[in-house]
Amino acid sequence: MVARAQRAGAHLCPCRGHRILWRGRGDALPDPPRRNAAVPSHGKPCTAAAPTLHPPGPRPSLPPAPAPGTPPAAGRPAPGTKPAAKGTALAMGLNSVKIHCQNEAVYQYHVTFSPEVECRSVRFAMLKEHRAVTGDVTAFDGSILYLPILLPQPVSLKAQKKSSGEEITITIQITKVLEPSSDLCIPFYNVVFRRVMRILDMKLVRRNFFEPAQATVLQHYRWVLDTVSSRCCPSALQIWPGYSVSIRKKDGGLFLLVDAIHKVIRSDSVLNFMHTIYKQSLSSFQDECTKQLVGSVVITRYNNRTYRIDDIDWNKTPRDSFTLTSGEEITFVDYYSKAYGITIRELDQPLLIHRPREKQTPEGRRRLDMVLLVPELTFMTGIPEIRKDSRMVKEVMREMLQTPRQHYVRLASLLRRIKDSPEASRELMRWGLSLDPDIHRTQGRVLPAERINLRHSSFIPGEDLSWNKEVTREASISAIAMNYWLLVYPKRLQDLAKDLVAAMESVCGPIGMHISRPALVELKDDRIETYAKTIRSVLSSEDKVQLLLCIISSSREDLYGAIKKLCCVQSPVPSQVINAQSLAGQSGKMRSVVQKVLLQMNCKLGGELWGVDIPLKQLMVIGMDVYHGRSRGMRSVIGFVASMNQYVVPREGRLSSRSALGMRGGGVPQQHRRCVPFAGKGAKLMPSPTAALSKVSASVFLSGVAGCRRRQQRPLARPRHRIAGKGAASAEPGSVSVAQRLGGLWPARWVPDARHPSIPSVLTKWYSRVVFQMPHQEIADSLRLCLADALQHFHEMNHCLPKKIVVYRDGVSDSQLDTVLKYEIPQMQKCFDTFENYQPSMVVMVVQKKISTNFYTLTPEQFTSPPPGTVIDHTVTSLDWQDFFLLAHHSRQGCSIPTRYICVLNTANLSCEHLQRLTFKLCHLYWNWPGTVRVPAPCKYAHKLAFLSGQILHHEPSAQLCDKLFFL
């Protein structure tokens, strides 16, 4: 820790003068002088525009005007003036509390022991004996000492080694005078704050604090579970309110980041849970236990530790013994009785295994390679894997939902409790820290609304940024005619199947799809083998199948998996599975479900639903995400999705207007490799490439790729989809109800054919790949391969290569940012060498969803969620990286949590403003949801793809599906 802290200090301290200039800007939002960015700017001041004010840190530095091919550089354009930004200012509250440092300085000392004292704890004890000199307020790590006071120099003290009686001289020498907000102080400030939380009687569980005394007990849940099961002790779920708190240094200074959180915990033991499983599934008891328990985190009854269950040892019992540090052998039963007065009741239970992560312990203490836990003495945390019981999950979620107002009230109550507790305030004041009485208020910006383009119309969506009505009533940009498709259903659902076909026929017209009657495949029962065998035989005899639609009688993971494996891996064909239960009910419901399913199937077939205007030329956007299995030792799966069509400068009278594109509806496919019958779509799939050809293709040559086969025209290989079960018709929960809620009102804002957008569809074609990699390796390894393939495909479609590549990389924590920069990015850049004379510019954005930053809109009396499109790019942003927070989605309940975007590379010279707008535009393009989503669509696609491959297929999907959104 010391070493790292010093390193950071070395970087940051010299720049302090600069930092002061910069700090505080976030509050007032003045318009510092900016330079016009090269690209059409809708600019507004943002931190990114002031690169010179940043300390040289991990952030890569950038020459003012990077030529193509310059080394990695962050997205900070050269300083200069900038026109006032588009978008409106918005008064906002953040879940951060400003910390004021009252002390002049913090003093750093080096402490030496002579003769040398090896043991750290002995050093601690010796220094502690000299409290009279150092004062009570110290932070000491064994050699470096921080004090809020300046000691007269030099200090030399005596101590005696207890074991040998040897006399030790302690010398305390000052090394640095630090600003009280120095990064070096942050670690022990956090220790201080943990003490404050403990003074308030909060319980530390892992890294967060909770108040179990304020628990909500969900009684209902318990019997829902028990009815299916057992007579053993009742179980209940408890929801503990709590806080995650940390002190961080941000662009706006020192802040306490607070989030009001919850922990869900079962109040019966793991042993009880095992009994429950036993009653349910006697035969597969052990497998089922392993499945349900491995990967979950348990808390013990006798101490305050949490452990992740990695395995279960069925051969051990509490009567087995282990070795204490003293060398003594003791049975678990005796140990718990002696140490904690706990009597273990069941002597035959198996033991849970936890394998601590490899990590170095200070002074090389012996590390246990395995921890054995007694199920009877442990409790499960988190929401248990009772997926079926959606009512329970809903209840838990409802309990944990907080409106922005409630969230704020909880933060305010914590601040008040700290203030009202003299002891807590005193603890902070020991280091001269004091908290603002309220959360931090500042200004954010709402990005301009984006226009949504359909085939014949375009519109600006309403405030909630959702356009369900429009997409179900207006023609999609392109629709693939379903001329030859299969409908597979069990005999007992034959009526439903008929209704389904009828419903499809009635709703396909408005969205511009043509649907022929399906080939019906009726199954005699709904066993998995029946489905699998029939599907396999039909697909092997028919090679013209465009899509396979399966009706299953209930949400069954195994059946779903079997169908997907067949259709995504073995005989690649786009597939859609519908849970019969989601179709049952009122006809209105069926209609809206069918609408969603049709749109989804269109995507899987290669159709395009809607687009937004993205006026960046020769752009490729890439999304990446990684799926990790629940249990350790499973391979991680990288989903990689790249855009295949690009913006072409519109030409007068040619493809420029959408009316020209409108004729897409009528053509005849030019080439079909496998299947023939769907007319209509193929030709118009790619207006832009054609245009591109004339304009840019000559500029870039592919070394290895000859004849440009129009790959994207190959009629529909096959996509895939997910169970249209509970809310599964679309990826976002509640989509159906939204449709219903909107009622029959035709939104006034929608103006049919109001204008023909002059920009052809862009970023509506996607190429995807999946890579399996070694266990728990977050950072993708095979990027070069993925990117090279994507570029080749791009060239085949457009006869040119992209000049700008923007990568959105999901699932990277702060500590891994450097790895992305040093390892992933060079790997991707290396692949450019594969192509002759090819040096595109590149932007890499890391996408973080699981963050604790929250926004509220401050209206006079109310706290509400800010509107979608709200951006904050100052004050709570990082000192080390260029980052911003964007809230793209509209959340109907609870607090809106924005997504954090960190620009780790920007050789494209895109301004911060542009990055924000591009990002927001991309959040409009996830076709499973007629609205904005919280991350850019390519990320969401990559996530779905990785999840499908890792969770269900356990295999890479067939390459034949790579140009379809088969994974939706």
Place this chain on the structure above:
Amino acid sequence: MDKNFQEEQFTGIIKFTPPLYKQRYQFIKDLVGKYKPKKVADLGCADCTLLWMLKFCSCIEVLAGLDICASVMKEKMHRLSPLPGDYLQPAERSLTVTLHHGSVAHKDPCMLGFDLVTCIELIEHLDQSELKKFPAVVFGFMAPSIVVISTPNSEFNPLLPGVTLFRHPDHKFEWNRAQFQSWALETARRYDYSVEFTGVGHPPTGMENVGFCTQIGVFVRKYPQTSESAQSEKPTEAVYKTVFKAVYPSLKDEKYLQNAVVSEVIFIAQIIKRSLLDHLMSEHEEYNDDPTERKSKFQPSMNCFSEDLGKRVVEKSMEPFVNGNVVYIPLKTIFSFPKVNRLCGTLEKLCKLVAGKVALSSDGSAVMFNTEHENEEN
């Protein structure tokens, strides 16, 4: 005591296994196991290690610590707080842990009424004047049933390496056995206690004559304290400062009791309801198209109900019944289950605890369930 002593051949260096301090604490724990005191105070509790060990003894309901140094107590006092796990399954006993800052030379009413007071390695830190007041405070004022006092045995010191005068620089004196015993006997006599002497830390073979490394006196009050004598000379003024207080969640607390009872009531009621419905369903079986799936699901609860049913006496008036879509299960029926009975004690208490938490019939005598609701659940 013998089991604690594992002395190797005397090699000139004394090493106790387990360490001597642990043997002292274990001695107290054994004593607690023997006498089952409810209220225990540790005078000179220092870093609260003994209190922490004692909090796991299930007989203890009140634990108190006293020390002259607040900072040493505060350092690790938070380990005396309830653990998160304690809230998940609150214990039946209540437990309150309090730490006081003050001197054993002063009387404070918060130290009254204890069953056991321990003074482990305390008296040798007291100076003359404090030591003089000590018996009056502990034996005269606090007057617990049992007092345990341990102190170094100076006769053992020559065997300890590096010990010149005293074992610790803060010790004001270290007594030999005769000195300690005469002080103890005199104190016991004056305050009507009997005292027995023992110790921990056996001397090495061949040196038995020096006695235990730590000498211990166990004082037991001869006569049960009458309420007047206890009350007679109470100063009412509090002189100690409370630095820490933790109240453990327990079923003695209405809030936790209510959770436990409601949980149990819903559980039992649910089983009874299932069983009733199963009966009904089996009657209608022939009309039902697809009963197999549902029936098999209910089977286990049926079994366990009959198990429970067998254990209790069913009165006629207690029988649950179905009316339309609603199942009524009288609270009386539920009360007859042993666990509910034990938790609540009386039917009135049960009614009071479940009121507002569980759907009850209009007269409040039965738990109601809607059977319609049912199918949604699964």
